[in-house]
Amino acid sequence: MGNFYRDNSDIQFLFRHIDLKALAELSEEGFKFAGEFDSAPAGADEAIQNYEMVLDSLGQLSAEFIAPRAEDVDRQGNTLNEDGSVTRPKGTAEAIEKLGQAEVMGFTLPHRFGGLNFPNLVYSIAIEIVSRADAALMNIFGLQGIAETINAFADEEIKQQYLPDFSAGKVTGAMVLTEPDAGSDLQAIKVSGHDQEKEQPARVYQDAEGNWFVRGVKRFITNGCGEILLVLARSEPDISDGRGLSLYLVERGPWVKVRRLEDKLGIHGSPTCELFFNDAPAKLIGERQRGLITYVMSLMNGARIGIAGQSLGIAEAAFRVARDYASTRRQFGVTIEKLPAVRDMLIDMKIAVEAGRALLYETSRVVDSELGILRRLDSNPPEDKEQAKQLKNDSRKYKRLAAMLTPMSKYYCSEMCNMVAYDAIQVLGGSGYMRDYACERYARDARITTIYEGTSQLQVVAAVRGVCSGTAEKYLTELAGQDYDENVKDLLEILAEGTEKMKEAITFIKDNGNEYMDLYGRPLVDIAIDLINGYLFCSQASTKVDMQVPIAENGQADAAKTISVRQRKAQIARRFITKNAPKIAALAELIRTGDKSTFNEYEALVGPVPEVG
Amino acid sequence: MSYNCVVLVKQVPDTKRITGDVMNDDGTVKRSALPAIFNPEDLNALELALQIKECYGGHITVITMGLPAASAILRDSLYRGADDAVLVTDPRCAASDTLATSYILSCAVRKLDYDIVLCGRQAIDGDTAQVGPQTAEKLDVKQITYVEELEQLDDKEITVRRNIGNGWQQVRAELPVLLTVTGGANEPRVAAAKKMMKYKKAMTPFEIEQKIKTENPDANQADIKELIEHKSKEIEQAGLLIKQWNLDYLDADLSWCGQSGSPSKVHRIQSVVLAAKESKEVEPNQKGVADMIHELIEDKTIA
Numbered sequence: 001m002g003n004f005y006r007d008n009s010d011i012q013f014l015f016r017h018i019d020l021k022a023l024a025e026l027s028e029e030g031f032k033f034a035g036e037f038d039s040a041p042a043g044a045d046e047a048i049q050n051y052e053m054v055l056d057s058l059g060q061l062s063a064e065f066i067a068p069r070a071e072d073v074d075r076q077g078n079t080l081n082e083d084g085s086v087t088r089p090k091g092t093a094e095a096i097e098k099l100g101q102a103e104v105m106g107f108t109l110p111h112r113f114g115g116l117n118f119p120n121l122v123y124s125i126a127i128e129i130v131s132r133a134d135a136a137l138m139n140i141f142g143l144q145g146i147a148e149t150i151n152a153f154a155d156e157e158i159k160q161q162y163l164p165d166f167s168a169g170k171v172t173g174a175m176v177l178t179e180p181d182a183g184s185d186l187q188a189i190k191v192s193g194h195d196q197e198k199e200q201p202a203r204v205y206q207d208a209e210g211n212w213f214v215r216g217v218k219r220f221i222t223n224g225c226g227e228i229l230l231v232l233a234r235s236e237p238d239i240s241d242g243r244g245l246s247l248y249l250v251e252r253g254p255w256v257k258v259r260r261l262e263d264k265l266g267i268h269g270s271p272t273c274e275l276f277f278n279d280a281p282a283k284l285i286g287e288r289q290r291g292l293i294t295y296v297m298s299l300m301n302g303a304r305i306g307i308a309g310q311s312l313g314i315a316e317a318a319f320r321v322a323r324d325y326a327s328t329r330r331q332f333g334v335t336i337e338k339l340p341a342v343r344d345m346l347i348d349m350k351i352a353v354e355a356g357r358a359l360l361y362e363t364s365r366v367v368d369s370e371l372g373i374l375r376r377l378d379s380n381p382p383e384d385k386e387q388a389k390q391l392k393n394d395s396r397k398y399k400r401l402a403a404m405l406t407p408m409s410k411y412y413c414s415e416m417c418n419m420v421a422y423d424a425i426q427v428l429g430g431s432g433y434m435r436d437y438a439c440e441r442y443a444r445d446a447r448i449t450t451i452y453e454g455t456s457q458l459q460v461v462a463a464v465r466g467v468c469s470g471t472a473e474k475y476l477t478e479l480a481g482q483d484y485d486e487n488v489k490d491l492l493e494i495l496a497e498g499t500e501k502m503k504e505a506i507t508f509i510k511d512n513g514n515e516y517m518d519l520y521g522r523p524l525v526d527i528a529i530d531l532i533n534g535y536l537f538c539s540q541a542s543t544k545v546d547m548q549v550p551i552a553e554n555g556q557a558d559a560a561k562t563i564s565v566r567q568r569k570a571q572i573a574r575r576f577i578t579k580n581a582p583k584i585a586a587l588a589e590l591i592r593t594g595d596k597s598t599f600n601e602y603e604a605l606v607g608p609v610p611e612v613g
Numbered sequence: 614m615s616y617n618c619v620v621l622v623k624q625v626p627d628t629k630r631i632t633g634d635v636m637n638d639d640g641t642v643k644r645s646a647l648p649a650i651f652n653p654e655d656l657n658a659l660e661l662a663l664q665i666k667e668c669y670g671g672h673i674t675v676i677t678m679g680l681p682a683a684s685a686i687l688r689d690s691l692y693r694g695a696d697d698a699v700l701v702t703d704p705r706c707a708a709s710d711t712l713a714t715s716y717i718l719s720c721a722v723r724k725l726d727y728d729i730v731l732c733g734r735q736a737i738d739g740d741t742a743q744v745g746p747q748t749a750e751k752l753d754v755k756q757i758t759y760v761e762e763l764e765q766l767d768d769k770e771i772t773v774r775r776n777i778g779n780g781w782q783q784v785r786a787e788l789p790v791l792l793t794v795t796g797g798a799n800e801p802r803v804a805a806a807k808k809m810m811k812y813k814k815a816m817t818p819f820e821i822e823q824k825i826k827t828e829n830p831d832a833n834q835a836d837i838k839e840l841i842e843h844k845s846k847e848i849e850q851a852g853l854l855i856k857q858w859n860l861d862y863l864d865a866d867l868s869w870c871g872q873s874g875s876p877s878k879v880h881r882i883q884s885v886v887l888a889a890k891e892s893k894e895v896e897p898n899q900k901g902v903a904d905m906i907h908e909l910i911e912d913k914t915i916a
């Protein structure tokens with residue numbers, strides 16, 4: 001029996017390595033729900049047992065039910081019916097039913113709304129597992145942030161009305177943000193476009209009784225055919241920036257029409273819809289004007305972590321196909337994994353996947369810590385003033401860190417999965433280019449991850465602020481101060497040298513102004529991520545977890561031979577850090593060239609706008 | 614109209630994992646060396662019962678006969694949506710063949726109010742496919758074997774499609790009825806998150822006793838008894854008690870149970886060790902293929 005949790009020793013290791021007890025304590029608010037809800041845990045050990053049971057069950061569902069349907073889902077895609085409804089691919093519809101039966105559609109929602117009240121870290125693991133089976137399904141399973149946003153910001157009445165249905169898997173949601181003229185730049189949202197029926201600009205408005213209605217067009221809406229739509233719309237026509245936008249809940253009904261389904265490169269199982277809101281009744285979420293600046297920003301952060309998890313799942317799947325193929329495909333009288341160029345690719349792919357996982361899980365842990373402490377301060381603030389002050393400081397620290405690590409994870413994991421999916425096809429050669437193997441699907445599915453929920457370029461913009469403002473330095477200092485095993489001590493020195501190079505690069509960037517920071521943001525963020533991942537690997541190599549992990553014997557899928565996870569992770573850390581050191585030096589040097597031709601010589605370098613085609 | 618379903622399930626060794634290491638020299642299997650799992654087709658039976666419940670309402674009770682450790686699959690049944698679970702366990706059940714087993718199970722089913730009894734077509738350890746049909750006979754209810762689809766269910770009648778090997782047959786029967794369900798009938802759901810979080814603490818009286826004894830190694834008999842009673846009450850109030858029935862509770866005729874109720878005799882056990890023999894080349898043309906098919910039909914490899 002296949003199981004995408006049990007067959008992945010790295011996930012199982014991190015599940016033990018990361019301090020889940022602290023997160024369980026925070027999300028269960030001191031285990032106060034135990035008497036009230038029969039599924040709520042009474043202690044940290046029980047909570048962790050719950051997490052693992054659910055991941056195990058989801059791992060089985062992913063391997064045995066979802067993955068075998070992914071190819072057909074990709075071929076079938078969604079169908080737009082004449083009445084404006086959407087028929088999902090058979091496999092997707094079946095998978096949604098099974099996910100509902102598995103009671104995993106309210107992963108992070110509170111017990112009182114039928115949710116599991118799990119930490120985001122466990123949800124990230126779950127998203128990775130589901131995405132490995134079918135990346136497109138993640139856009140339904142991984143959209144639980146919509147319910148989470150309702151939970152965080154909507155009135156109690158709205159929560160009670162909608163959240164139990166999310167938990168039960170009876171409804172799915174969509175975040176309805178993008179418009180034809182407002183993609184990355186959400187401040188430009190009008191709700192919007194051209195209202196063809198009334199020949200007037202689209203809008204959101206109130207009737208005499210104060211009821212809200214939405215009229216207008218939204219575009220590129222993932223799962224726009226879902227039952228519950230969170231619509232970002234301009235409620236204050238006189239305020240033209242983000243502060244004029246509010247968030248509304250619209251139920252699917254005859255007033256929402258899917259006008260078009262996009263014909264996409266990948267994630268065919270996920271319907272990307274153009275929606276027309278025909279005076280659709282809407283409910284205001286929270287307060288007016290906070291739609292973009294508070295609610296959608298929070299929703300986006302969750303969504304970015306979701307995409308990082310999706311990326312990780314795709315990368316894991318692609319690596320596995322390549323690894324398997326390379327161990328059996330014979331050329332020149334040997335299996336191709338014996339050829340240096342191929343084996344090097346495989347090692348790099350594997351380490352990249354583990355680096356992405358380390359970063360994403362750490363990010364999720366930080367987010368959980370931030371949210372957990374905030375919840376604690378909100379519901380049960382400590383009476384001791386010193387303690388309360390400490391908690392407030394902690395929450396601010398985690399908030400800053402989350403604001404940097406979240407875009408880093410999204411950027412790193414999405415770029416990484418494209419690299420891994422690309423190389424997976426390369427390992428399979430001509431066969432990989434054919435539809436006979438899943439690699440080509442992984443490569444197509446991977447391609448969107450660096451684009452949606454904020455492009456890589458925007459993630460860099462978001463992350464580089466944290467790198468330049470001292471958050472990265474502080475975090476690296478904190479990481480450097482942890483306890484490490486003797487056998488990685490020399491690696492820590494290399495990382496410390498890298499950190500110095502990063503600081504020099506930051507100083508140089510600051511001297512050259514904000515524009516220069518945006519221009520060289522990417523190499524700087526790359527340096528910071530490589531350093532953070534280096535420390536995370538060293539920490540894994542110094543783990544207290546006593547666990548054996550399988551290693552390859554003669555390149556075969558033979559789990560009989562194992563080594564300790566510490567030993568293996570030390571080897572991973574050594575290769576990762578040693579090979580990255582010259583890269584970090586080169587990137588720092590690049591930043592310090594001071595080259596500004598991008599600004600000054602664009603016209604000459606790029607040439608005139610050419611004829612297309 | 615709602616229907617009460619009773620699902621008969623069995624814990625079996627995972628025979629898919631049989632390798633040379635787990636075989637005794639006499640050709641029998643070392644059961645302890647293999648992981649114990651939920652018999653796969655019993656999961657299909659449970660899934661069908663769950664679908665009936667979702668559609669029409671009703672109550673699902675899962676029964677297994679076995680050693681105390683078989684409670685694991687009862688918990689698993691609760692995780693998937695069963696309402697109630699019963700462990701039939703008694704040292705006097707030991708060495709029961711299919712006849713004795715079906716007698717004991719029928720006694721247990723009689724204790725319940727039921728419309729439909731569901732079993733897997735067969736278990737992967739014995740592969741007899743006898744327990745379902747024999748249980749129906751003992752209960753004196755109609756039986757439909759090899760069910761692959763439920764077509765209709767109304768008030769007094771059930772209509773199903775059964776697999777007959779080279780096709781299918783539509784069968785209608787009056788309730789109550791016993792169905793044996795094939796692996797192709799459905800894809801069983803996985804354990805549900807919140808039900809797992811709740812029912813992982815579900816226990817049989819045997820397990821309660823073990824737990825109390827392990828946790829209080831130095832307590833005297835009277836204290837142990839009191840602790841057990843207290844814990845049992847607590848577990849029952851939380852809705853977490855797995856019922857445990859013995860042969861006395863079932864009012865079973867002991868001569869029909871265990872060794873004395875089991876007329877089956879093992880004639881011979883043959884240890885078949887497959888080894889590579891000489892290969893045979895088939896010409897890549899019409900005649901070669903036709904000859905090969907003919908040969909396979911002759912030696913009954915294919916029907």
